[in-house]
Amino acid sequence: MAKEKLGIGFIGAGEISILHAIALREIPNAELIGLWNRTPEKAIKRAQEEHCKRYDTAEELVKDSSIDAVIINTNQETHLKYAKLIMEAGKHVLVEKPLATTVADVEEMKAISQKTGVLCVPGHNMIHEESIKRAHKLVKNGDLGKIVSCYVMYNIQHSEERASTLPGMVRHIFTHNLYTLMYLTCSKPIRVQGFKANLHYEKIDKEDITLVNLELENGALGHICSSFAADDLAPSPWTYTAKVIGLGGTTHYTYNDWVEVKKGISHSHTYTAYQATITNEDQYFVNMCLYGGEPLSTMDDAIWCQKTTEALEKSIAEGLSVEIR
The missing domain is CATH 3.40.50.720 (NAD(P)-binding Rossmann-like Domain)
Structure with a gap:
């Protein structure tokens, strides 16, 4: 039993x-x-x-x-x-x-x-967000047609004190957003070029923003912004946004559909869906352990994500567009 x-x-x-x-x-x-x-x-x-x-x-x-x-x-x-x-x-x-x-x-x-x-x-909890899973299914089934582009944008200011306990943007938020992009597009990067900067830290020597362009195996292009530098205060903010554009349709997800006016662990507000993604992730893990099944993100995905991260670091250091192998 x-x-x-x-x-x-x-x-x-x-x-x-x-x-x-x-x-x-x-x-x-x-x-x-x-x-x-x-x-x-x-x-x-x-x-x-x-x-x-x-x-x-x-x-x-x-x-x-x-x-x-x-x-x-x-x-x-x-x-x-x-x-x-x-x-x-x-x-x-x-x-x-x-x-x-x-x-x-x-x-x-x-x-x-x-x-x-x-x-x-x-x-990687974001791939367990129901809207992200729905978008993945649309892409996988071909309902959006040929994929043109994918954007994963993160702009949430973190204090220097909080950021000092975390890796920089490349190793922390970019890695997370890359998993989401790979899951959304059902593809993987084959070339990367990126930039990083420190725009508001005064004491710690880490980047607080990185912008990255990606060429994907399926021919689409991707763009990832990962920033602790500043909040996006626009009417339709890129606080956290994930978008896929195809010849046959588009998908869009944002944190800002569910916001509570109370401080979160790292954020000035509580983005309700974030906790739900971790609950979904843990429930999925528990069910795999008890009943079997395959993870939404595999160790092979993790290997390719790490290769891409290291290629990005080479791109930033040398000012190059780097092929991922």
């Missing part, structure tokens, strides 16, 4: 863990068993908030037989280390974005998943 409820652990108890915990409270066939964080004080606080166990080490967490799957919420430099620990303990794993720091790291994650027979799933 299949297990009725999936026991989940968190490695990393930072801000994104709060959103995953909210999601799990809404998922009837999943339960947060416990968490570990490298800073004990934060782990104690978060475990008290979630009424769950706190483990002294990540190794102790993965050895707990009541935990079936783990969500990694740590910084990207540690993702391979923890993914390997989890999968070799026979547990499924959802790895928060960005997935890893190098193509080799992602390839190793994929190899360990295949060897151990457990799931390793890239954590």
